[in-house]
Amino acid sequence: MEIGLNHYLVLSTILFAIGLIGVMRRKNLLLLFFATEILLNSVNIAFAAISHYYGDLTGQMFAFFVIAIAASEVAVGLGLLIVWHKRHGTIDLDTMSTMRG
């Protein structure tokens, strides 16, 4: 059986759905970051698959930039989390509702 582009796109969809479920049900901010990593990775699979099946390197290039953005997001996000944890002693999302309208 031949593995085509559709197989990879379906896999990417499943992983993206798992990541979105994680984003919606997590309260702890550290675990919320884990879910965003899953989202970025699922899109990377789609980029690499399209790049392979169309013989074009642009998809791989974008995957590299996505990885760079993910790395810097983690660095800045963890820094902000540490500041928040020092000040409030917790990293639950519910404690961040000071701007409730």
Add this chain to the structure above:
Amino acid sequence: MFEAIAFYLFAFLTIAMFFIAVTTSQALYALTSLAAGMIFISAFFFILGADFLGAVQIVVYSGAVMALYAFGMMFFDTTRDVKEKNGNKYIVVGLSVVSAILVVAIFSAPLVSENITALYPMVEGAGNTQEVGLVLFTKYLVPFEVAAVMLLVAMIAGIVLAGKDMDLSLTLLDDNEIEEIKNKQMKKVL
């Protein structure tokens, strides 16, 4: 045949690992399964012939990002069970699936209409790393430099945010001094 077996095996493993990562209530299990899932994803890149991307995936995600998260887990108190939102399950799952299908539609719309052409086709007789280097340092040089500046900004932001008050150590002070610092901080917050 071999490719199909590898694809289905790693697809199953990746989905299982990421499912554990988003559903478990133990932060340590989530971290470990996420790291395993990242390694399994690099297998797809190797199957697809993107060797350099697979190596970068292992080095950056399983190496650097997971080390940062492990540091974060040591810093925060994550040993207790994680509480979760208990909203309507059907709304959560439905919204996730719909938006995921939307993302795939965005990807596959140009493929269906068949007007996609290779802007930077693969070079004959060159390895994947060589091809990546050729394209990255000619066509994508400016985005590459911008990404480098962005990483520098992120590094400085991380140092500034996390490095505040790192000169005093909570383990070397005695209890009275810690109490004093706590009171001072409480005043500052209030």
